[in-house]
Amino acid sequence: MTELVWITLALPIVGVVVLALLGMKLPARGAGWFASLIMLVAFGCAAIATILLASRPEEERQVVQVAWTWLSAGNFSVGLDLWFDELTAVMLLIITGVGFLIHVYSIGYMKDDPQSRRFMAYLNLFVFSMLLLVLSANLVLLLAGWGLVGLSSYLLIGFWHNKPKAIKAAKKAFIMNAIGDVGIAIGAFLLFVDLGTLTYSGIFAGAASLSETQASIACLLLLVGALAKSAQLPLHTWLPDAMEGPTPISALIHAATMVTAGVYLIARFNPLFHQAPKVLDLIVIIGVVGLLMAGLIALVQTDIKRIIAFSTMSQIAYMFVGVGLMSYWSGVFHLFTHAFFKALLFLGAGLVIHALHGEQDIRNMGGLRKQLPKVYFCMMIGALALSGIFPFSGGFSKDAILASALSVDTPIGWIAYIGGLAGALLTGIYTFRLMFMVFHRRMSPYAENVIPHSVKHHGEGPSTMLWPVYILSIGAAFAGLLQIPGVTHVFLSWLEPISPFGMVEPSAGQEWLTTLIGTVVGLTGIAIAYHLYARENTAPELIRNGNARLIHRALERRLYWDDLYEWTFERPLQWASSFLNRDVDSPAFRWAPLDGLGQLTAFFGRSFTVIENGIVRMYALVFALGIGAVILFLLVRG
Amino acid sequence: MGIVVFFLAAAAAIATAVAVVAQRNPFVSALALLGNLVSLAVLMLLLEAQFVAIAQIIVYAGAVMVMFLFVIAYVGPRGEVGPGERKPWQVWLAILAGTLIAIEVIVVTYGATFEDWAEIDGNYGSPAAIGQELVTNYLLAFEVVSVILFMGAVAGVIFGTGGRPRRLSNDEVLAKETESAELRRREASRAVLDATRESMGEGS
């Protein structure tokens, strides 16, 4: 079984090497299919490994294996350790499964791009890094994976590197993630100082011995990493900008896998977080604020991908609420279903953009449901799942989180519950605003010009792009059935062993109640969206003319977070650097010592010109005085 | 008798030496040096060093000083250099150095007790005795001196004849002319200055 996991991990890196070395020799399509094939095999291995894991008794499902020592110094050493348990298996299946579909989709999406081989290599690199992240059995290797996904994310966001905006977004993403890396690194240092080990087993075993303060600080630092990677408040500003990258990337990295790594991290370190209940509360609050804020901002965005990006942020905030409430299974469950429906929405959006020759502004769309019926149908499934409508997958998972909040029955729980429901309303509105503006209402002039021609030549898109969408639609529609309250509980029982302290499990009654309320709220949201957007683009006028103009403006500017960071960090940093360069380093360290030395020698030179003046008489005088002095000295000394 | 001769000769030597140093006209200086050499020769005779005394007069007074006088005559009035821009502390330091060394040597020698003059025979200081030494014990030094003299002669010839004024370019001639004009102007003004100073000195 572990061999299969190793193969899963190794395959993508093999793909990277092969594509890097032979890339130019392979035809572009061949490279794409090769990379996809690797992913398919990796998915197969992961699936078989999961089945084998499931066939074991529950106590033996946690497998740790050490390959080799990676780094050592003194009594410190970390190995290339592999950790395979139920949570890892879920992540593995998502990464390789969704990854495979998106690889296939990319073949079609990138077929006209001369750099598609490089794209495929980067994709494989990303998958490798992500697998490393989830398979690692110690913090150092986790950090390595953590950084490498950040690197591949950087490479892929900035894939079209002659687009300055894309490069800027890529750098922003990388730097924000570097802040997160640093957070995890410091957390790791502290844990090592406290516990003397960085392996998961060591940390989990020693977690109980930590004081609450120690555990809280360590958890806070890990949380910084999680927030950065998962684009949660206050480190979320990179995610909307990351939409400058190719759409498959948005689907794979910025929806399905990488951004959920923060949720994975918290779920993985649940024994540690268990020692820090205050941090858990903080996570819930960050989640609630984040999901509301992202939902609000999503209401006014006009870029189709940015709307979905903010919805991603909002959905991950739900997951944070779930894990923050110690209902780890519901958080991971939402992660699982979210991977389907959000990837579906992104890929669908990609098809729309593809059909409109790269246009991303939803105001330039409209009425596309007749031209792109298949895409419309699939995206509708995704939208319903996202809005949490029963019986689509998102409904089950989101309601599982909210039901957990209900069952906790603490102030925090109630905040989460109310906030979550409010978020569900917003989700319904913004999701269907998108759907109505893109597929209903009257077609915009731009779309009228472009679409007939596009559909005539390409249909709704190449089959390599359509099939992954179909498959994801099935997942988005039915993945929730794994966990029907009171009927099936595959996910819960599968994930239960990962937390030694148990999890919050709502009763079936609470779940059904929440499902009912959630669906009603979601439908309300859809109704509002229908009222505002389904016929004409009336809402903007309504908002712009009303008193809500300022709020609208603020939401459009994403509540000024970017401006805040620009004025508090970016610019002061540049100023400081320029200042140091111009006014400190050059004068003080490069010239001052040299000048000082020059002044010193010049001073001595000038002092000696009184006697060293080139006049021979003067030399003779000094000479004579010297002789006199020497004799005097000898005389006096006797 | 010896004491009288010594003091007379010593007084003459010191007086002529001071004259050499103090005289502005090099011609007078050279003549004073001649006197100095003669008085030293007298002192050497007092020390029974007949050959050295004679050599002193013949070689120095006869040959070297003649050469000096020739050169002084060749150079003419240019050989005369006024006090120039001399700073007083230079003068004082020079005198200090001179007196310091003199006093120190005197102190040293005064404190030392020497044995009496050695007993000597009539052969002492004779050309034969000196010649004997020169061609036996000091043959190498003797030969080295001759080589050095030869080299000095060659150097003198080269310096004296090789440095013929090179042909100057027009610019340089011009520069030189302005320079010498400047020099003349400076000398003239200095002369005026000296004259005024003198007349004022007389006047006061």
Add this chain to the structure above:
Amino acid sequence: MITVSWLIALPAIAAIVLLLLPLGQKIAGYLALLVSLAVAGAVIGFIYRYEPLGGLQFGDNIAWINPLGVRWHVALNGVSLAMVAVTALVTCCAIGYGMWARRERSHASFALLLLTEAFLIIVFTAQDLVVFYIGFEGMLIPLLVLLAAWGGKGRKAAMVQVIAYTAMGTLLMLLAIAWLGFTAPGGPNFDMVAAIGRGNDWVFAAFAFALAIKSPLFPFHGWVLPAYRESSAEVAAVLSGVASKAGGFAFLAILVPLFPEQSAKYAWVFITLGAIGFLYGAFLAFRQPDGRGVVAYSSIAQMSFIILGIFLLNDRGATGATFQMVNHALVSAALFLLAGWLETQAGSGSFKHLGGLARSRPVLATTALILGMAALAVPGSSVFASEFLILLGAYENYWWLGAIITLGIVLAAMYMLRWVSAVLHEREGDFVGTHNPPDLHRGALLCIVPLALCLLGLSIAPAQFTDRVNATTTAMINAAAKEAGR
């Protein structure tokens, strides 16, 4: 049996031969390359035979200058071996690059590079203070000539600056060495072992001053920027890659073991300066107008960081510092060669004129990206491993210090990303359009790729390195660590 002396003699003799014979560009180049490869081969042999727990190995110890008690004592320990290996590799690449760049009077430039290598190996292997001093001071001569004869426009000013700085330091060090040697019990004795623990604060300060200038440690870094900017690329690579490591190496291998008491007493000074320098260099690198400036200031930052690691006086810090020296040598040498390549091919190293080079130049883009990512210590790279060790060491002693310097890592990410995108990405620079530089092709690629490959190899298994040097670094800091009470 090949000993270390051979490693020194071979390049030195070859240098003299090359200087004297008026060989053509090609023949001289191949000869120099062959010699440097032979040295590298011998080093690989040493690595293979090296016993991590065997103390000093492959050494020579013969009487040399008897009246002064100076002995020709050279030998390898783990740290020396690492530094000698890097020196050999970087020299190979530098000579290869010199061949590619077709320098004028190339036989002399190759000879001087080989001479530098010989002196550097002396520095890294010397076990006698006078021998060490000869190497430390001697390597400046060929480097200065290389800077003066093959440098850029401002080379004269740069040279004055280098001389002014380094001469000040080494003079003091000479006094310190003389003091140590002549006060040794039983007559003059310059052997390092005999000098352990005998120095006083002043001697320590004199030593530390010289090493701090060479490294360079903030605030003694004034000579670095002009020297790195004006040297030709291969000289800058040697200078920043290995010559500057002589300072860091001597901190770890000479200063700390020889002055355990003072090292423990004044560790805080170096840690403070190192922390300041790390952040300071990063801040300055952030706004440099050209690639060399960025690499120069990042070098300052890294060297400060390394010295900080050494003076943490624990296993993690010392091993991490050694590892970081090797990593940084590889990274900065490769980056300088790349910068030189850009200057010759694109006509400028300034960011104003570059940009958009990634387009249809996949090899260049990949190489630059790998190097850039290594330089910013992307987690998983070998630079990350070494920085992780140093930071871990820092946290063990002073957690607040670690927290401050961790900031530098974010800054490093920022300035290296700026470098990467300014060269490779964004709009095409005007010089890129006019010169239309080719992709990184065979000649220059062969000089840069070995360095990048070494980095990748070290990233996959850094323990292969740390296991070999661990015993040595532990022994070096042991006494000082005891003094510090750790």
Add this chain to the structure above:
Amino acid sequence: MGVSLNFFLGLSAILFSVGLVGVLLRRSPLTILLSLEIMLNSVNLTLVAFSREVGGSDGQVFALIVMGIAAAEVVVGLGLVVAMTRREMVLDTDELRTLNG
């Protein structure tokens, strides 16, 4: 002979100093050369006096050699003076303050 050696040595010291002051104060090369002669001669006197004291002729031989060297020196010095004159240079040692290689 009633004069002791001390007197000769004292006289020679005085003469030496006078010559030295001349060398130090005068700027005309001719006068400097003349002052130098005084210094050399004062040393000659010392040599001869010591020679008489010990009764050997070594000192006198030295004095002769000094004379020879002095003659050579005068030749070179006067040659320089002549050369300067021929180049129409000012005969002032203070003006000769720059070396030209």
